[in-house]
Amino acid sequence: MRKTLTLLFDADPPLIEEADGGTAAVSAISATRYDVVFLDLTMPDKSGYDVLAELSGKPHLPRFAVMSADIQPKAKERVMNLGATAFLHKPPNKDELRTFLIEQALLEVPRS
């Protein structure tokens, strides 16, 4: 994931930090202003649903792109209701990531 993102940003890679689980993610997001968080739904200590619910309503939240292998329509509906910006599928797909980052104005449209 880190490698894919770095490749997408090419010459100007963003600063990327990783949180090892849901609890660490909540702490990091509470302490730092991130542009975007790629959030896994299935984590051993705290699910992505719990992370979104716990942070709901807090100020200066990042955009959340949920990354999940869950293809149940209700999973997407639930995270979007909890404030996620996007629902991306696992395994990470470079084109899907690029589209999301361009939509969010985090990545420039490549010149043809």
Next chain:
Amino acid sequence: MKAAEEREPESELPQSGTFGTLTLNADQLDALREIVNVAMGRAGDALSQLVDRFIQLPVPEIRLVAATDLVTSLRNLLPNGEPVTVVRQAFRCMAPGECFVLFGENSDKVLSILTQRGDRNSRAFRDEMLLDVGNLLSGATVSGIAEQLGKNASYSPPTILCVQRPAVQIIDATKLPWKHALVLRVNFRIEGESFVAHVLLFWPDRAIWAIGQHLATFLEGL
């Protein structure tokens, strides 16, 4: 699905050799966990359609276990020597293998969840449900691995190996034709209820070795 008997070229696999020290390193296991995670996403969706309820996906745990350690491993997974219900399914993906899906002591609970729409006292209905869920888990796991590796998988129909018997009585390492098994533990939650299933994938060492080689390539793409 194609019949398991349909042959697939095995030319990519080493035809002989000893793999006595067959291991998967931490990165390879991470990659395998990620692949199984995607597979369980599909299994969860299929299960959700079967029971018409939302399924909270498991965080799958996967390990490579030597057949000789399998009984010990099962004792650890099922610490109280609880009886298990086992669905068995033969498959072919690179090489012939077999998948055992073990439902633990709460398999009754699983059945009560699954049989809410049917006649829960009917043995035929119960068996059908067990076969459906067993087939779904083994199919998703094997196909998930196969797909990520760009391989085909085919299956024989699943059968119920036993109902509520101690796991250690079912697995006799001395009679197994395989030296290793991939042991997967999944814990599905269905709106407040949960059930645990253990998936044992038996594959010839040369196939597991080949999977290990492919995982390195898969990791590159992550």
